[in-house]
Amino acid sequence: MDSTLEAHARTYSDFTSILNDSAYEPLPDDWVIGMTDVVDSTSAIRRGAYQDVNFTGASVVAAVGNIWGTYDFPFTFGGDGASFALPANGIEKARTALQQVIAMANSRFGLTLRAGLLPVSEIRAHGRDIKIARYAVSEHTTYSMFAGGGLRWAEREMKRGKYAVEPIETISEVDLTGLSCEWRPFPSRHGLILSLLVEPRDNKGTAGFSTLAQRVLSVLDSSVRHGHPLPTTSPTPIGAKSGLDQQTWSEIVMNSDFRKYDDVLRLTLDCSEEQADTIEGILKDAAAEGLISYGMHRQSHALMTCLVPTGNPKSHLHFLDGLDGGYARAAENMNAARKEETPLA
Numbered sequence: 060m061d062s063t064l065e066a067h068a069r070t071y072s073d074f075t076s077i078l079n080d081s082a083y084e085p086l087p088d089d090w091v092i093g094m095t096d097v098v099d100s101t102s103a104i105r106r107g108a109y110q111d112v113n114f115t116g117a118s119v120v121a122a123v124g125n126i127w128g129t130y131d132f133p134f135t136f137g138g139d140g141a142s143f144a145l146p147a148n149g150i151e152k153a154r155t156a157l158q159q160v161i162a163m164a165n166s167r168f169g170l171t172l173r174a175g176l177l178p179v180s181e182i183r184a185h186g187r188d189i190k191i192a193r194y195a196v197s198e199h200t201t202y203s204m205f206a207g208g209g210l211r212w213a214e215r216e217m218k219r220g221k222y223a224v225e226p227i228e229t230i231s232e233v234d235l236t237g238l239s240c241e242w243r244p245f246p247s248r249h250g251l252i253l254s255l256l257v258e259p260r261d262n263k264g265t266a267g268f269s270t271l272a273q274r275v276l277s278v279l280d281s282s283v284r285h286g287h288p289l290p291t292t293s294p295t296p297i298g299a300k301s302g303l304d305q306q307t308w309s310e311i312v313m314n315s316d317f318r319k320y321d322d323v324l325r326l327t328l329d330c331s332e333e334q335a336d337t338i339e340g341i342l343k344d345a346a347a348e349g350l351i352s353y354g355m356h357r358q359s360h361a362l363m364t365c366l367v368p369t370g371n372p373k374s375h376l377h378f379l380d381g382l383d384g385g386y387a388r389a390a391e392n393m394n395a396a397r398k399e400e401t402p403l404a
Contacts, residue, residue, distance in 0.1 A: 068133070070193040070201060075276070077320055078269040083190035083206040086133075088180040089147040092189060093157055093224075094214050095119050096140030097164070098171040101391050104384045110362065111168040112387065114240055116140045117364040117378050118163065121238040122156040130368045133191045133203035135210075135321040136378040138254075138386030140172075142210055142321065144189065150176065154224055159233035161226045174224040175217030182209035199373040200314040204321060211258065211322040237367045241296045244360035244382045245289060250331040252288055254356045254381040254389045257324040257342060260349055271345055272324050278337050279330060286328035287317055288361040288379060315363065315377040325386060327361055327379045346396070354393025358383035 068084055071077050097103065100112050119141040124130040127149060134143035145153050157174040164172040179189050188207030195201045216222060257275065259268045279286040289312045293302030302308065317327045330338075335357060342353040360382040367375040380386055 068191045068193045068203065070195050072195045074194060074318060075269075075273055077192050077194050077204045078272045078324070080206055080269075082192045083204070084192070085188060085190045085207070086144055086179050087146075088178070088183065090144050090179045090189075091147065091150045091153060091176060092142065092144050092179060092182065092210070092213055093119075093123070093153045093174070093176045094140065094142040094210070094217055095157065095160065095172055095174045096137070096214070096218070098173050100139035100387045101384065103170060104387060108168065108170075109382060109384060109387075110240065111170060112139045113362055113364055113380055113385075114238075115160070115164045115168060115170055115172060117238060117366065118160050118233065118235055119143070119157070121235045121366055122160050122233045123153060124366075124368060125234040125236055126152045126156045129370060130374070133205065135203060135205060135319065136316065137321070137325070138380045138390075142205070142214070144179070144191070147178075155230070156233070157224045158227055158230050161224070162230050163233045165226075173217060175213065175222040176224050177213060177222040179209070181222075182213055185212065187212045194319070196316075197310065197313045199371075200376060202316050202319055202376070204319060206320070206322060208322055237369055238364070239367075240364045241298070242363050242365075243294065243297060244362050245294070246360050247288070247329050248290065249282070249329050251329075251335060251357045252359065252361045252381045253326070253328045253330055253335050253338070254358070254385040255324070255326040255328065255338065255353070256355070256386065256389045256393050257351055257353045258322065258393070259351055267350060271341070271350065274341055275324075275326075275338055276318075278334050278341075279328065282330070282334075286326070286330050286334075287312065287315075288327055288329040289315060289317075289363070311365075311375070311377055314375055315379050317379045327381060327385065329361070352393055352397050354389040354391070354396065356381060356384055356388035356392060358385070
């Protein structure tokens with residue numbers, strides 16, 4: 060069976076296209092899904108360790124890519140964790156990579172990383188699906204998008220203790236070649252950095268979600284760069300004397316993941332207070348109708364972690380989040396709001 064992404068997912072260059080469920084293709088039943096999250100990441104964030112949390116989340120992608128030998132597999136970064144899919148013959152490498160990152164998170168940062176691993180067939184047996192599409196942010200770089208509800212279901216089950224990858228005492232050192240965090244946080248230029256999560260309610264499916272998501276995105280239409288949080292000119296990397304040349308920096312900006320979808324619309328936006336208030340109003344109304352759950356967090360800076368695959372450096376990837384908790388704080392707010400939601404018939 061062909062294990063390449065091209066064989067299992069269509070590619071789109073227009074972000075709004077991947078907000079439509081028809082853009083996605085199902086993964087084979089025997090593929091495996093891996094996922095992680097930092098336990099009690101909000102406490103680590105409050106004590107000022109968010110960069111450690113962020114780096115640990117991105118480490119999962121680097122570890123799996125390096126042990127698998129290619130980054131030609133679906134993955135998504137979520138701030139305090141990541142999720143990925145591999146063919147059936149990758150399960151042992153996936154388990155090893157997860158165990159390596161668990162050990163690294165504990166020894167290097169004092170963080171407890173939770174990890175899970177399960178087959179796609181198990182997700183489908185519980186009424187969800189795992190489907191993927193690819194969003195081409197540039198000529199050489201694509202990000203995988205996930206739909207079907209299966210990823211969110213699996214993450215919730217993992218947090219309940221199911222499908223756990225257990226740490227082991229003796230494990231080889233993780234290979235994080237290509238992963239770096241060499242940029243100082245990026246200040247907002249328009250008022251604030253907004254970390255936003257929007258999830259369709261399980262009992263409502265995805266009908267109408269694309270329209271709602273496009274309404275949210277349209278709030279940024281008046282902005283030339285649609286809320287992109289990175290500046291147009293290169294800042295100076297940590298330890299360097301000057302910024303990068305303009306072409307290199309422009310490629311980094313283009314290859315960053317400030318908007319994505321993995322059963323949840325995830326946005327890291329540089330916007331005004333007024334734009335953030337407008338977005339919140341749209342989402343409050345939709346949540347009151349029982350269409351979605353959402354969480355947001357406002358902060359002053361964005362954070363970037365970079366991954367440059369050794370086998371294909373042109374396909375460099377740049378993971379964005381908010382500095383003051385970002386997606387993790389937005390998720391905390393979403394979970395708190397979800398507990399107050401009135402169950403729908």
